[in-house]
Amino acid sequence: MKSALFTGAAVTLGLLMASIGSAQASTIDSDGSTSSHQPTARARQHGIEKAGDAYMGWVQNNTMTSTAAPAVMAPDATVEGIDVSSHQGNVDWTAQWNAGKRFAYTKATEGNYYTNPYFAQQYNGSYNVGMIRGAYHFATPNDSSGANQATYFLAHGGGWSKDGKTLPGALDIEYNPYGATCYGLSAASMVAWIRDFANTYKARTGRDVPIYTNLDWWTRCTGNSTAFNSTNPLWVAKYASSPGTLPGGWPFHTIWQYSSTPIDQDRFNGDMSRLQALANG
Template sequence: MKSVLTGAAVTLGLLLASIGSAQASTPNTDASTASHQPTPQARQHGIDKAGDAYMGWLQNTTTSAAPAVMAPAASVEGIDVSSHQGNVNWASQWSAGKRFAYVKATEGNYYTNPYFAQQYNGSYNVGMIRGAYHFATPNDSSGANQATYFLAHGGGWSRDGKTLPGALDIEYNPYGATCYGLSASAMVSWIRDFLNTYKARTGRDPVIYTNLDWWSRCTGNSTAFNSTNPLWVARYASAPGTLPGGWPFHTIWQYSSTPIDQDRFNGDQSRLVALANG
């Protein structure tokens, strides 16, 4: 009886050791959650955990919520989505007149959108021109690292007339200090690192999504990118207003989040196709 018990104890010990070893060799998937606790303000905007950040999450409290003006003739309506929208009814969005979409692919170097395939492929399949965006967290890793992560998880580009260049979503930090603890010059260097890496891999200059307030505060209103990278400006108001960084014009304007993030391309369909084709 003693030998049976001893054998069982040894077996159990080996089993527990095996489990412990497996746990030790498994990446700590909670690491990003521990270091990315949303601020109380972010939680008020539906950001409950790492990866929940989305375009314009703080716009409702920093800009007017006035309705947008009637679209000019030379414009194209679109939307942007993230995991918050889940599986999107793309046929319905097409019927509502939306002709392009940007889909969140990644955040930092730790998160991929679980709905990306449905959203990215679904918008394409109904006829929309679509692109992917990356929510930057510059305090986590280099711009090159995050651009590489983005490219590896849906952020690529192809000259098929239906794929927009990737977009860098650089805005308020939902997990801490507004400017991610970086000086203005360090932030500009981080952005340049991301943009250069993306262009070296794809041949395209990424779109930059931002807003006047954040860009002014966190980059010193840098003019470093206004002749190379298309501007996607966020302002929930009746007009795009003063543009950040000396950009002479905006390419896309995010003007509302109701009932879903609403975007307007500054040009007609042929110009949208031209942007896709590069």
């Protein structure tokens, strides 16, 4: 596979929880969006009970039930990993290493109001056991600008350091668990929001943020925009035997989230040397 080159600087880890505020009854707007972070009925069915509970692939994790392992490429062509959030609590990283996992992404932040209380154990624990690790941000584009949320992410664990074991922070942009699927934004506005986040992250770290999404959401909410396919690595969600048609004209995927059993399963599209190159920039 091809790999983009990245450079940048480390950002200090912030560990304090951001105040969410008291829950208020939400008002449904004409486009179906809500004015607060009340989870929708669908989100509650998927374990999202309050603001901050959203996690990578929250819809796919419950609606796509195939547990068949995807076809395995040549052993030296892929690297196995996982992604985690507060739902996993304290992770047994030694067990994950012994299961063959060699990289991990941990949810750091959501919107500009939430930090993962298990972040330190998950992010540092994966690193300490020998994995290449990274952090991700769950975007809520209706809350604040892309620049604002990128800055919040960077201040609370989303930074990057050229230590050979830290991946660039990832942007999780997908179905809205708190209201309208596309957060009440037009396709053009959504693309502009993503660009604002990506540009801010790169200006601060020198790295192009990987984008986690899926074909359905990306098509609905960005008009299947091709604005990022030559700069930002694609992390595609598809629970099937192959990644299938890629969104946004990306010529290849960098990471594939292919299952949620027994924890979110990810596969890097390359051997360990390419994963290390992504970490090193």
